[in-house]
Amino acid sequence: MSTPRRVENLHTDKGKVPVYATGIVEQPWDDYDAADHTTWGTLYRRQRALLAGRACDEFLQAQDVMGMSPQAIPRYRELNAVLGQATGWQLVGVEGLLPELDFFQHLAARRFPVTWWIRRPEQIDYIAEPDLFHDLFGHVPLLMDPMFADYMQAYGRGGVKAHGLGAEALQNLARLYWYTVEFGLVRQRGELRIYGAGIVSSGGESVHALESAAPNHVGFDLERIMRTGYRIDSYQETYFVIDSFEQLIQATRPDFAPIYARLAGLPAIAPGLVLADDRVFQRGTGNGDDA
Ligand code: PHE
Ligand code: FE
Numbered sequence: 001m002s003t004p005r006r007v008e009n010l011h012t013d014k015g016k017v018p019v020y021a022t023g024i025v026e027q028p029w030d031d032y033d034a035a036d037h038t039t040w041g042t043l044y045r046r047q048r049a050l051l052a053g054r055a056c057d058e059f060l061q062a063q064d065v066m067g068m069s070p071q072a073i074p075r076y077r078e079l080n081a082v083l084g085q086a087t088g089w090q091l092v093g094v095e096g097l098l099p100e101l102d103f104f105q106h107l108a109a110r111r112f113p114v115t116w117w118i119r120r121p122e123q124i125d126y127i128a129e130p131d132l133f134h135d136l137f138g139h140v141p142l143l144m145d146p147m148f149a150d151y152m153q154a155y156g157r158g159g160v161k162a163h164g165l166g167a168e169a170l171q172n173l174a175r176l177y178w179y180t181v182e183f184g185l186v187r188q189r190g191e192l193r194i195y196g197a198g199i200v201s202s203g204g205e206s207v208h209a210l211e212s213a214a215p216n217h218v219g220f221d222l223e224r225i226m227r228t229g230y231r232i233d234s235y236q237e238t239y240f241v242i243d244s245f246e247q248l249i250q251a252t253r254p255d256f257a258p259i260y261a262r263l264a265g266l267p268a269i270a271p272g273l274v275l276a277d278d279r280v281f282q283r284g285t286g287n288g289d290d291a
Helices: 034-051 057-066 076-087 100-108 132-139 146-163 167-182 203-211 222-226 245-251 257-263
Strands: 090-094 111-115 185-188 191-194 216-219 238-242
Touching (some): 034 132, 034 203, 100 146, 111 132, 146 167, 146 245, 167 222, 167 257, 191 203, 222 257
Parallel strands (some): 090 111, 185 238
């Protein structure tokens, strides 16, 4: 959800009006009805079954430690008690996608905006906008991990800075979010595992990202990612693989301002393209093909 897009606010009767609601709202937990809790439970069970052996260890463990379960939509207040203890992060309820600067400022303050509403039953397999299931099930667990928690805050600070540098810098940074926070893969015990929220919250993409012969799996490379366009309307054509969250933190520690300047004006790399010096991973293994 890094890239503010025009969204159709589905919760007003104003019709299809693009809206950014910027305020923080209390999670209206008592207003969820049985269908909402069932939607959560159905998606939760389905994804947990798929993600065993596919998601990274940190993700699956954190959901258990936080007490997420298929029984009911979690209460943000209860999750915040656990999360605050672990890493100092807090969830804040929002209506949906935020303008970029607001989003960055929340992250920089270790606040993660979570959409309060959940998709309707007929949208169970696909919804274009991030809803509670994507934000909460997908993004929140890794905030329990100290390193990933620091990465997200650093990203927020970097976003505030990039916002002052112009549209191209922001685009470079948004691609980094896309290919890590949303669609990242990590190597664990020699196998590719998922950590990106956009993958773990999608049944189809959880399988596609790891088992389909179609997508490329390329070793993480900061500037390569900053130059790579992405698809928002289909499964990804390329996934970038980190060795560890430690690697992600180290690689993103340098000041990006000179990098943005160097990349300015360069053409984007198409999402499906493999470059000669990409480190390409063999499908189904965590072994980069270095030969
Ligand atoms: N080092 C980056 C900068 O100077 C900040 C950043 C850290 C951005 C981590 C993204 C992720 O802009
Ligand atoms: Fe997201």
